[in-house]
Amino acid sequence: MDRLIEELAAQLQQETNTNPQICHQVAKRLMEEVQRICQESPHIQTSGEIDAWGRTLMEHRRKQCLRYYQLGSRQGRGELQSLLSAIVYQYLKPPGQPSSYQQRLLLIEDFLQGFYLEALNAFRRETQLDGGYQPRSRLELAEYMAFCERYAKRRIRLPQQRSQQLIILRAQAFTRRTPLEWITDLEAATEPTDTNPDRPDPVIRQIRAALRQAETPAAEHSLHDTIVKTLIQYLQQQGRQDCVDYFILRLQDLPTAEIEAILKLTPRQRDYLQQRFKYHLIRFALSHQWELVHDWLEADLEHNLGLTAGEWQRFKQRLEPGQQQLLTLKQRGQSWAAIAKTLTWTPTKTRKQWFRLLEIAWEIRNRSVS
Amino acid sequence: MNNMNDPLAWLYQELLQSLTQPPPVSTQQPRPNLPPEAFNPEAFSEEAELDWDALLWDVLDEQDEARGETAPMIGGESATPQPFAKGDRSAVYKRFEQIIRNRIRDEVHANLPRFPWEHGLAIDELDYVDDFAPRVNPLWQQAWLPQLQSLLPMQIPEQTLLQLLAACTQVVGSVQPHGIKMADAAKTLFPGYGTQLNEVINRIRLSPTLALDTVRDATTNAAARSRLAQVLPATYQSASLEQQMAIAVVLAKSILDGLTLNLTPRHLSQHCVWQSTAGEMSLQVTIDPHSPWGQRPHPIRIQATLPQAGQLTLTTPKRSLSTQCAGAGSLALQLADWQPGQTYLLTLEFQEDNKNNLQFALICQHWDKD
Numbered sequence: 001m002d003r004l005i006e007e008l009a010a011q012l013q014q015e016t017n018t019n020p021q022i023c024h025q026v027a028k029r030l031m032e033e034v035q036r037i038c039q040e041s042p043h044i045q046t047s048g049e050i051d052a053w054g055r056t057l058m059e060h061r062r063k064q065c066l067r068y069y070q071l072g073s074r075q076g077r078g079e080l081q082s083l084l085s086a087i088v089y090q091y092l093k094p095p096g097q098p099s100s101y102q103q104r105l106l107l108i109e110d111f112l113q114g115f116y117l118e119a120l121n122a123f124r125r126e127t128q129l130d131g132g133y134q135p136r137s138r139l140e141l142a143e144y145m146a147f148c149e150r151y152a153k154r155r156i157r158l159p160q161q162r163s164q165q166l167i168i169l170r171a172q173a174f175t176r177r178t179p180l181e182w183i184t185d186l187e188a189a190t191e192p193t194d195t196n197p198d199r200p201d202p203v204i205r206q207i208r209a210a211l212r213q214a215e216t217p218a219a220e221h222s223l224h225d226t227i228v229k230t231l232i233q234y235l236q237q238q239g240r241q242d243c244v245d246y247f248i249l250r251l252q253d254l255p256t257a258e259i260e261a262i263l264k265l266t267p268r269q270r271d272y273l274q275q276r277f278k279y280h281l282i283r284f285a286l287s288h289q290w291e292l293v294h295d296w297l298e299a300d301l302e303h304n305l306g307l308t309a310g311e312w313q314r315f316k317q318r319l320e321p322g323q324q325q326l327l328t329l330k331q332r333g334q335s336w337a338a339i340a341k342t343l344t345w346t347p348t349k350t351r352k353q354w355f356r357l358l359e360i361a362w363e364i365r366n367r368s369v370s
Numbered sequence: 371m372n373n374m375n376d377p378l379a380w381l382y383q384e385l386l387q388s389l390t391q392p393p394p395v396s397t398q399q400p401r402p403n404l405p406p407e408a409f410n411p412e413a414f415s416e417e418a419e420l421d422w423d424a425l426l427w428d429v430l431d432e433q434d435e436a437r438g439e440t441a442p443m444i445g446g447e448s449a450t451p452q453p454f455a456k457g458d459r460s461a462v463y464k465r466f467e468q469i470i471r472n473r474i475r476d477e478v479h480a481n482l483p484r485f486p487w488e489h490g491l492a493i494d495e496l497d498y499v500d501d502f503a504p505r506v507n508p509l510w511q512q513a514w515l516p517q518l519q520s521l522l523p524m525q526i527p528e529q530t531l532l533q534l535l536a537a538c539t540q541v542v543g544s545v546q547p548h549g550i551k552m553a554d555a556a557k558t559l560f561p562g563y564g565t566q567l568n569e570v571i572n573r574i575r576l577s578p579t580l581a582l583d584t585v586r587d588a589t590t591n592a593a594a595r596s597r598l599a600q601v602l603p604a605t606y607q608s609a610s611l612e613q614q615m616a617i618a619v620v621l622a623k624s625i626l627d628g629l630t631l632n633l634t635p636r637h638l639s640q641h642c643v644w645q646s647t648a649g650e651m652s653l654q655v656t657i658d659p660h661s662p663w664g665q666r667p668h669p670i671r672i673q674a675t676l677p678q679a680g681q682l683t684l685t686t687p688k689r690s691l692s693t694q695c696a697g698a699g700s701l702a703l704q705l706a707d708w709q710p711g712q713t714y715l716l717t718l719e720f721q722e723d724n725k726n727n728l729q730f731a732l733i734c735q736h737w738d739k740d
Contacts, residue, residue: 155421
């Protein structure tokens with residue numbers, strides 16, 4: 001441990017233009033925290049690799065501290081504030097109204113001021129510094145900022161073997177100070193707040209969410225996750241990182257206006273982006289990963305592509321002879337290559353015909369709904 | 371495009387809607403319109419249990435990300451094996467945080483937060499500098515290192531010893547009680563730890579081992595020295611912070627003792643020796659015990675034996691007396707009109723370069739005449 005303190009102090013001194021005394025004290029404080037973790041962590045204690053972990057944790061803190069040092073006072077605090085804001089963003093929402101980017105910013109600012117004070121007191125307490133201690137040198141400021149980040153990310157045990165980051169628990173408490181009337185929330189959410197047809201009825205969504213939570217088996221989570229991740233990968237392959245970001249924000253259940261604010265788009269730009277996203281999503285669903293998606297929608301071949309018996313008949317009647325053959329061969333589980341050979345089509349044509357076939361099925365489904 | 375929109379609009383809606391239902395129970399995924407059951411009021415007590423192990427995986431994750439080894443967006447295994455569920459930090463949510471973080475930077479940098487001790491400061495007052503100046507010029511008073519190094523039977527960095535000597539020099543002439551001077555001198559080594567240092571001083575007062583007489587004896591008594599050596603840590607750097615404080619206090623006391631010449635009725639003569647790089651310097655002050663005690667105070671005789679050229683200066687409120695020698699030899703001064711209880715400064719200059727001065731405090735106490 002002492003060797004590590006010396007080593008760390010020397011490294012800090014080398015990388016910063018700071019008085020060796022201060023470097024030594026900072027190093028000591030950092031390593032005392034590391035030591036505490038090594039003592040308290042069941043995993044480290046049972047692993048028998050205490051030294052290795054000590055070194056790993058020390059390295060992590062060294063880099064973290066130096067990073068804030070190199071960023072300096074202004075940029076460093078900017079990065080810290082941005083990082084912490086992003087962690088608590090979803091947890092700080094003005095109650096009783098749809099969320100807005102600007103309102104959240106105000107809440108976050110307010111919340112973080114209180115958090116910085118709590119972190120400072122914790123820092124003083126844990127390192128046994130004076131109640132009046134404050135960072136004076138650039139390195140000490142970096143030490144404090146790095147501590148804030150670590151303090152925020154500490155994990156608190158919750159029931160059922162879960163854990164939550166400390167700053168998130170604080171954010172939840174902060175919101176609760178202005179009591180959340182969730183009935184009012186629900187009423188507000190059911191009022192039509194925008195005319196975007198892509199935003200389904202909120203009440204139904206919430207009921208569905210509640211039901212889902214109760215009964216969704218584990219397999220379905222992983223299918224959901226797979227689709228989300230595969231779609232994102234597909235969008236990235238198409239070079240549409242903007243669609244990826246749009247999708248990710250939709251996944252977080254954010255209203256359109258907030259998405260526009262976050263992505264810095266005018267409504268018109270957002271609309272255009274939405275169209276592009278829709279285009280790619282359809283292609284993904286019908287061509288790129290049709291089985292995955294249809295499986296998810298319970299509209300796979302085993303379920304007659306989601307059509308009722310009557311619809312299925314109508315569907316088959318609309319198919320051209322080649323397409324009918326294609327359907328039969330797919331139902332038998334043959335590969336694309338084999339099907340192409342049998343039908344004497346190019347692979348491209350085969351896929352295009354399949355796309356068209358699925359399109360027809362959806363058209364029928366759509367018509368029967370509307 | 372239009373061809374696709376109409377029949378497949380329903381597919382799009384269905385798919386998007388189903389994907390954006392949040393999958394159940396990931397504690398990092400908030401559901402802003404439902405009462406968050408992840409909130410656990412017990413997690414707010416001071417003793418809230420930290421999940422130490424979960425912390426470790428976060429650290430490894432951060433290191434992976436920094437090295438560019440993150441799990442790709444498509445949910446591959448992360449580079450480090452995770453034997454138990456750390457669960458909820460999906461790549462998708464991480465991307466969400468990153469989107470928010472990047473977006474929020476603009477606002478943050480336009481309106482940088484203040485930390486608790488910075489309230490009210492303007493933006494250009496937020497720059498911290500490197501505290502690179504060591505608290506004492508390392509070249510000063512180096513001549514006296516031999517003496518300083520002999521005070522305790524343990525290895526102490528030169529910088530620390532010189533810093534203490536400088537601090538003691540600063541306070542030696544003050545009229546505060548000896549104990550306060552000692553504490554003030556030691557505190558200069560531990561800025562920000564005043565409270566803890568005071569506790570250490572209190573404990574030293576009660577400790578027989580570190581009784582300051584013991585320490586003084588140790589400089590002359592070999593047995594006492596070796597007993598003390600067993601109690602002390604081998605080196606200063608390997609000592610804990612508290613041990614370092616204790617050592618600093620003991621050293622400060624020893625140094626101050628060596629710089630203070632206190633004449634009392636019981637001690638009509640005081641003598642001290644300082645080892646320098648050039649040899650031994652000795653200083654003696656006496657009041658002649660044989661002269662009759664008349665109305666006028668007896669003169670104080672000051673005698674110094676120097677190993678090389680130097681100057682001795684006594685400063686009184688009215689004037690200063692000075693004497694010098696061109697080479698090794700003796701110097702003498704006499705102070706006739708002294709006031710009881712008044713502190714006089716006796717400065718010893720070495721080698722004309724002003725960098726190796728020693729400053730002594732000379733006090734002759736009151737005594738009642740029978």
